[in-house]
Amino acid sequence: MNYKIFLGVLLAFAIASCSPTGHENEKHEDPEAVKFQYTSYSNNFELFAEADAFIVGVEANVLSHFSVLPDFKAVEHGSITIVLAINGKEVRQKLDKPTRKGIYSFNIIPETAGKGTMKFEISNEQGNFVVDVPEFTVFSELKAAEAAASKIVVSETNATFFTKEQSWKVDFATDFPTAEPFGQVIKTTALVQSSQGSELVVSAKTNGIVLFNSGVVIEGREVTAGQSLFSVSGGNFADNNIAVKYTEAKSNFEKASADYERSKELAKDKIVSEKDLLSAKNQYENTKAVFDNLNKNFNASGQTIASPQAGFIKQVFVKNGAYVDAGQPIAVVSQNKSLVLNAEVPSKYVPVLANIKTANIRSINDNRSFSLEQLNGKVLSYGKAANSDNYLIPVVLQIENNGSFVSGSFVEVYLKTFSDRITLVVPTTSLLEEQGTYFVWVQVHPELFEKREVIIGGTDGLKAEIKQGISPADRIVTRGAMLIKLAQATGTLDAHSGHVH
Numbered sequence: 389m390n391y392k393i394f395l396g397v398l399l400a401f402a403i404a405s406c407s408p409t410g411h412e413n414e415k416h417e418d419p420e421a422v423k424f425q426y427t428s429y430s431n432n433f434e435l436f437a438e439a440d441a442f443i444v445g446v447e448a449n450v451l452s453h454f455s456v457l458p459d460f461k462a463v464e465h466g467s468i469t470i471v472l473a474i475n476g477k478e479v480r481q482k483l484d485k486p487t488r489k490g491i492y493s494f495n496i497i498p499e500t501a502g503k504g505t506m507k508f509e510i511s512n513e514q515g516n517f518v519v520d521v522p523e524f525t526v527f528s529e530l531k532a533a534e535a536a537a538s539k540i541v542v543s544e545t546n547a548t549f550f551t552k553e554q555s556w557k558v559d560f561a562t563d564f565p566t567a568e569p570f571g572q573v574i575k576t577t578a579l580v581q582s583s584q585g586s587e588l589v590v591s592a593k594t595n596g597i598v599l600f601n602s603g604v605v606i607e608g609r610e611v612t613a614g615q616s617l618f619s620v621s622g623g624n625f626a627d628n629n630i631a632v633k634y635t636e637a638k639s640n641f642e643k644a645s646a647d648y649e650r651s652k653e654l655a656k657d658k659i660v661s662e663k664d665l666l667s668a669k670n671q672y673e674n675t676k677a678v679f680d681n682l683n684k685n686f687n688a689s690g691q692t693i694a695s696p697q698a699g700f701i702k703q704v705f706v707k708n709g710a711y712v713d714a715g716q717p718i719a720v721v722s723q724n725k726s727l728v729l730n731a732e733v734p735s736k737y738v739p740v741l742a743n744i745k746t747a748n749i750r751s752i753n754d755n756r757s758f759s760l761e762q763l764n765g766k767v768l769s770y771g772k773a774a775n776s777d778n779y780l781i782p783v784v785l786q787i788e789n790n791g792s793f794v795s796g797s798f799v800e801v802y803l804k805t806f807s808d809r810i811t812l813v814v815p816t817t818s819l820l821e822e823q824g825t826y827f828v829w830v831q832v833h834p835e836l837f838e839k840r841e842v843i844i845g846g847t848d849g850l851k852a853e854i855k856q857g858i859s860p861a862d863r864i865v866t867r868g869a870m871l872i873k874l875a876q877a878t879g880t881l882d883a884h885s886g887h888v889h
Contacts, residue, residue, distance in 0.1 A: 422440070422441040422530070422533050422534055422537050423438055423439065423440065423441070423537075424438075424439050424440075424441060424442075424524075424537070425437065425438050425439075425833055426439065426506070426521050426524065427833050427834055428519055428520060428521050428522075429457070429519075430457075430517065430518070430519045430520070431457070432456065432457055432517050433454055433455065433456060433457060433463070433510065433517060433519050434453075434454070434455040434457055434460065434834065435452060435453070435454060435508060435519045435521070436452075436453040436455075436552060436833065436834035436835065437450050437451065437452040437453070437521075438450075438451045439451070441527060441530065441533035441534075441537070442472075442498045442524065442525065442526040442527060442533075443498070443526070443527050443528070443529065443530055443533060444498055444499065444500060444501045444526060444527070444528055445497065445498075445499070446497065446498075447495050447496070447497045448495070448496060448497070448498065449493060449494070449495050450470060450493070450494040450495075450496060451491065451493050452468075452470070452491065452492045452493070452494065452508065453490055453491055453552040453834070454468065454490060454491075454492065454508075454510070454519075455490065455552065455555075455556070455834075458561065459561070460555060460556070460560050460561045460562070461556055462489050462490025462491075462552070462556040463486065463490055463510075463512075464486065464489055464490070465485070465486075465512055465513070466485075466510060466511055466512025466513070467482060467483060467484045467485070467510075467511050467512075468482070468483055468492050468508055468509065468510050468511075469481065469482040469483075469508070469509040469511075470492075470494045470496060470506070470507075470508055471506070471507050471508075471509065472496060472498060472504060472505075472506055472524075472526075473504050473505050473506075473507075474498065474499075474500050474501070474502050474503070474504030474526055475500050475502050475504070477499060477500055479496055479497065479498060479499055480496075481494050481495070481496050489556070490552060490553070490556055491552075498526040500526065501526045501527060501528040502525070502526060503523055503524070503525050503526075504523075504524060504525075504526065505520065505521065505522060505523065505524070506520075506521035506524050507519065507520045507521065508521075542832065542836075543838075544832075544836065545838075546838055546839045547832060547836055547837060547838045547839070548829075548836070548837055548839070548872055548875055548876040549835055549836055549875070550835060550836075550837060550871070550872045550875050551835050552834060552835060554871075554875070555834075555868065558868055558871055559867050559868055560865070560867055560868035560871070561865070561866045561867040561868070562831050562834075562863050562864060562865050562866060563863065563864065563866045564860060564861070564862070564863055564864070565812045565813065565814045565854060565858060565859075565860055565862065565864065566812070566813055566814075567810050567811070567812055567813075567860060568810065568811070568813060569806075569807050569808060569809060569810055569811075570807060570809065570810075570811045570813055570845075570846065570848075570851075570853050571743070571804060571805040571806055571807025571809070572740055572804075572805045572807070572846070573802050573803065573804055573805075573846045573847065573848045574733055574737055574740075574744075574802070574803040574805075575800065575801070575802050575803075575849075576731045576732065576733050576783075576800075576801050576803065577731065577798050577799065577800055577801065578729035578730055578731035578732075578749075578785070578798065578799055578800075578801045579729070579730045579731075579796075579797075579798055580727055580728075580729060580793050580794065580795055580796065580797050580798065580799055581727065581728045581729075581730060581795055581796070582702070582722050582723075582724060582726070582727060582728070582795045583726040583727060583728045583786060584728075585726075586699075586722060586723045586724065586725055586726045586727075587699070587702060587720055587721065587722035587723065587724075588696045588697055588720070588721050588722075589717045589719075589720055590617065590693060590695070590696065590717070590718050590719045590720070590721060591715055591716060591717050591718060592620045592691065592693070592712040592713065592714055592715065592716050592718055593620070593691055593693075593714055593715075594620055594691050594714050595620075595711075595712070595713050595714055596620040596621050596691065596711070596712065597620065597621050597709060597710070597711055597712075598618055598619070598620050598706055598708065598709070598710055598711075598712050598718060599618055599619050599620075599621060599708065599709065600617070600618045600708040601616055601617060601618055601619075604616075604617055604618075605617055605618055605701060605704055605708075605719060606701065606704075607701055607702065607703060607704055608700055608701065609700060609701050610699070610700045611695040611698065611699065611700065611701060611721060612695065612698050613695060613696070613697050613698045614694050614695065615694060615695045616692055616693070616694050617693050617694060617695055617701075617719065618693055618718065618719075619691060619692045619693065620691040620693065620712060621691075637675070637678045637679040638679055640675040640678070640679070641672075641675040641676055641678070641679035643675075644668070644671045644672040644674075644675040644676070645672055645675075645676070647668050647671065647672070648668045648669055648671070648672035651664060651665045651668040651669075652665065693718070695721050696721060697721055697723065698723070699721050699722050699723040699724065700721070700722060700723075700724065701719055701720070701721060701722075702719075702720040702721065702722040702724075702795070703719065703720040704718070704719045705717050705718055705719065705720075706718055722795065724789055724795060725788060725789055726786065726787075726788060726789070727786070727787050727788075727789050727793055727795065728768070728784060728785070728786055729749065729784070729785040729786070729787065729799065729801060730782060730784055731782070731783045731784070731785065731801045731803070732778070732780035732781065732782055732783070733780060733781050733783055733803070734779075734780060734781070735774050735779060735780070735781055737781065738781060740805050741770040741771075741781065741783065742770075743805040743806045744767055744770065744783065744803050744804065744805055744806075745767070745804065745805070745806045746759065746760045746761065746767075746804050747759075747760045747765075747767070747785060747801055747802060747803045747804055748760070748801070748802040748804065748848045748849040748850050749763065749765075749785075749787065749793075749799050749800070749801055749802075749849075750799060750800040750801075750802075750849050751792045751793060751799055752797070752798060752799060752800065753792070753794070753797065754792060756792055757816075757849045757850050758790070758792070759850060760785065760787065762790075763787035763788050763790060764787070764788045765785055765786055765787035765788065766785070766786055767783070767784075767785055768784040768785060768786050769782075769783075769784045770782065770783045770784070771783070783803060785801070800849065802847070802848040802849040802850075804848050811845070811853050811854075811855075812853070812854045812858070812859075812860060813851040813852060813853055813854065814828065814851065814852055814854055814858075814864060814866070815850065815851055815852075815866050815867075816847060816849065816850060816851060816852050817866060817867055817869065818852075818864050818865060818866050818869055819842075819844070819852060819869070820869050820870065820873055825841060826841070826842050826843070826844050827839050827840060827841050827842065828840055828842055828857070828858060828864045828865070828869070829864060829865040829869050829872050830858060830862045830863070830864055831862075831863040831864065831865065837865060837872055839876070840857055840858060840862075841857055842854050842855075842856065842857030842858055843855045843856040843857055
């Protein structure tokens with residue numbers, strides 16, 4: 389059975405109510421006293437319906453709750469048609485809009501007794517859909533319905549009601565546990581750093597006083613490639629004055645250029661020899677090379693330094709007005725797109741490090757978890773030996789920054805090794821922990837949940853291995869488990885609160 393689609397109906401949870409006097413004739417006079425509940429799932433919708441007993445010729449109300457999957461939010465728009473098919477005959481009713489947000493209240497009269505199928509035809513702006521209830525029963529009389537209802541026993545022991553109206557207002561979802569490979573998990577921490585090539589050091593190219601461009605050289609400030617950041621000036625120095633060198637080179641170049649141009653004109657009339665012309669040309673080219681080199685990186689006031697790439701200023705090493713030597717780092721410009729996670733693990737894990745195929749990363753700042761695949765990451769390397777300074781073994785991962793990680797901070801890393809062992813796993817958001825014992829909420833029907841103790845094995849930060857407590861056929865709460873626990877703590881929730889009858 390494909391439990392992910394699970395189009396089966398839970399024709400159960402009938403509620404048989406008798407009048408206070410218990411007289412049989414009074415019970416027959418109230419056909420709405422017997423209720424049947426139906427649950428069905430398609431790829432796009434969840435249906436939870438509470439219906440009066442279907443009796444030939446008697447109008448029955450079908451209070452239907454529709455949720456859009458996978459978000460489990462209420463259906464707010466569109467028409468829905470209920471179709472009862474029994475013995476080749478169909479009875480249908482169409483509602484063009486919800487009776488209330490997420491709720492369609494049908495009133496329909498079955499025309500023939502027997503077992504049949506029920507379906508809901510949904511039409512909205514996304515298209516046309518069908519939710520099937522494979523089997524339901526139309527009874528010939530109320531007594532037969534009551535007899536059928538009395539055979540269905542629903543235990544509410546250790547269970548809590550959480551209405552659809554409540555679940556629609558919060559982050560809520562249910563799903564089946566999955567059976568998948570689950571290998572050894574190594575939990576550790578990692579230092580987040582910018583990857584090589586994503587950050588560049590900007591250095592001074594001459595000695596002098598560094599002067600920042602106003603409002604630009606601030607840590608965290610975004611810059612563009614080629615944007616001027618600061619200048620280095622040596623104009624006030626008696627020795628090694630770059631301004632003097634620049635002026636001298638410019639003057640020499642201009643003189644050599646003029647001499648060469650004059651020599652070319654005189655050479656046409658044979659006034660200047662070929663040897664003197666070549667000498668003037670050589671002097672011109674030499675002074676031009678010196679001046680072009682200085683002019684490219686300097687001006688009369690000193691060196692102008694620009695950002696080598698687009699990004700942000702990660703770190704500034706000197707203060708405005710400080711003296712710097714040629715080659716001294718002044719700032720770091722980082723793109724922060726590609727990050728490296730430097731993790732360390734105890735040496736006992738050396739035999740399994742070669743089997744590490746992926747990892748899950750949890751940001752401590754916002755408590756969000758991501759798989760290595762979600763971050764387009766990969767395992768770069770792992771250490772082969774320890775040293776006397778550090779007995780831990782390094783493991784290096786690379787990821788793309790999605791905005792949740794800050795260079796220089798720490799994250800939790802769950803290194804996952806490859807395994808052929810298939811086990812039952814659930815999202816960690818399904819688990820509730822109470823004094824070291826773990827529980828999950830198992831769905832009895834979409835408004836009733838049983839608290840079930842489970843024994844967990846390993847966890848990778850996103851999923852946890854379940855050793856005992858639930859089966860693959862148990863639909864569990866995957867998001868919103870804590871909210872159901874809070875509803876249980878109040879102890880005042882009515883099973884039908886908010887329903888429209």
